Amino acid sequence: MGQIEVPVVRNILQANERLAASNRRRFQEAGIYVINLMSSPGAGKTSLLEKTIDGLAGQLRMAVIEGDIQSSHDAERIRTKGVQAVQINTEGGCHLDANMIQIAVESLELENLDVLIIENVGNLVCPAEFDLGEHDKVMILSVTEGDDKPLKYPLMFQLSSVLVINKVDLLPYIHCDVQLIRERTRQLNGNQEIFEVSCTSGSGMDLWLEWLKKKVQGVKDQLSRQGEA
Amino acid sequence: MPCFAAGGDHPRQGGSLNDLNSWHEDSIVHELSIAQSLLEIVLEESRKHRMTKVRVIRLQVGELAAVVPDSLMFCFGMISENTVACGAILEIEAVPVVARCSQCQLMFEVENHVFSCPECDVPVMDLVSGRDLSVMSMEGEREESDGAD
Numbered sequence: 001m002g003q004i005e006v007p008v009v010r011n012i013l014q015a016n017e018r019l020a021a022s023n024r025r026r027f028q029e030a031g032i033y034v035i036n037l038m039s040s041p042g043a044g045k046t047s048l049l050e051k052t053i054d055g056l057a058g059q060l061r062m063a064v065i066e067g068d069i070q071s072s073h074d075a076e077r078i079r080t081k082g083v084q085a086v087q088i089n090t091e092g093g094c095h096l097d098a099n100m101i102q103i104a105v106e107s108l109e110l111e112n113l114d115v116l117i118i119e120n121v122g123n124l125v126c127p128a129e130f131d132l133g134e135h136d137k138v139m140i141l142s143v144t145e146g147d148d149k150p151l152k153y154p155l156m157f158q159l160s161s162v163l164v165i166n167k168v169d170l171l172p173y174i175h176c177d178v179q180l181i182r183e184r185t186r187q188l189n190g191n192q193e194i195f196e197v198s199c200t201s202g203s204g205m206d207l208w209l210e211w212l213k214k215k216v217q218g219v220k221d222q223l224s225r226q227g228e229a
Numbered sequence: 230m231p232c233f234a235a236g237g238d239h240p241r242q243g244g245s246l247n248d249l250n251s252w253h254e255d256s257i258v259h260e261l262s263i264a265q266s267l268l269e270i271v272l273e274e275s276r277k278h279r280m281t282k283v284r285v286i287r288l289q290v291g292e293l294a295a296v297v298p299d300s301l302m303f304c305f306g307m308i309s310e311n312t313v314a315c316g317a318i319l320e321i322e323a324v325p326v327v328a329r330c331s332q333c334q335l336m337f338e339v340e341n342h343v344f345s346c347p348e349c350d351v352p353v354m355d356l357v358s359g360r361d362l363s364v365m366s367m368e369g370e371r372e373e374s375d376g377a378d
Contacts, residue, residue: 002370002371002373003368003369003370003371004278004280004368004369004370004371005366005367005368006274006278006280006366006367006368007365007366008270008274008364008365008366008367009363009364009365009366010270010274010363010364011362011363012263012266012267012270012288012362012363012364013263013266013362014266015266015269016266093262094259095259097262125259125295126259126295128295129259129294129295129296151342154293154342155293155294155295155360158293158342158344186352187342187343187344187345188342188344189344189352189354190344190345190351190352190353190354191352191354
């Protein structure tokens with residue numbers, strides 16, 4: 001028996017990253033804008049989706065991939081809005097990965113869509129680590145969770161292009177400093193877009209919807225430029 | 230950070246033994262899926278290098294990576310039983326978070342999660358390191374050479 005030391009130098013998540021790159025190509029070819037929507041459980045991911053579907057009805061063609069540990073409750077909520085929804089049950093898994101998305105996408109007609117929103121499993125840690133092939137990571141923080149969350153879950157805040165601060169209608173009743181959330185998340189990601197909304201009252205939704213429409217148009221413009229080139 | 234610190238969907242409440250069991254299974258699954266990818270790489274490399282035993286696996290884990298070393302070691306120990314990597318030690322080197330300013334090109338270590346350039350005071354998104362999750366090298370025993378090399 002000879003002792004040896006061998007160099008390896010390989011990324012442990014390379015399998016996921018290869019699949020994510022393949023998903024990304026697929027989305028780009030179809031000309032659709034894709035969001036990876038993340039938050040802790042109960043922050044309002046499905047509520048934001050419902051309000052977004054209502055707000056964009058007749059303007060954009062949407063589909064949703066729902067990631068949950070169990071149940072198809074959320075996909076059913078979305079389907080009652082007349083939008084295609086695919087449910088992924090991770091059976092204990094705390095995050096979605098690129099492979100699950102590749103399989104789920106097969107049951108969607110991507111060419112007939114403008115925007116796909118992937119609702120990740122409710123969790124502020126693990127989902128941030130796994131690229132799904134999305135254009136942007138969007139996270140929701142509800143004010144009832146407290147203003148200390150950017151300090152405790154820095155990776156998710158650092159990677160998210162957008163922070164939606166939800167449940168602002170509850171601010172009069174709780175101790176949460178939105179300005180402090182803004183300052184803390186700015187330190188992690190100075191380019192982040194921040195929207196303050198209430199999915200219950202509908203306040204602030206217009207700015208979020210405008211942003212989303214602009215992003216969808218950006219992907220379409222890019223595709224048509226490529227077509228001309 | 231491990232999943233059980235995640236504020237996650239894991240069923241923590243409800244006092245039955247069933248709930249408790251499912252919580253334990255869920256709580257390690259994020260590091261478990263990383264450990265599985267790691268084991269695949271280790272087994273593939275050990276075949277390539279005709280290793281009969283892997284004793285040490287050296288890893289680099291970025292300080293911003295959402296991985297807890299203890300949890301990863303525990304998961305890896307569990308799934309590597311009955312393989313050449315059974316009992317292997319994971320030596321984990323923490324990689325600091327380093328960013329590069331897009332204006333002045335200064336490379337600096339990010340401290341206290343402040344991602345802005347200390348010179349220009351502009352937000353910095355370009356990470357040079359800190360999200361690393363890589364196998365760097367392995368040490369162990371190799372099959373007796375048959376004289377071919």
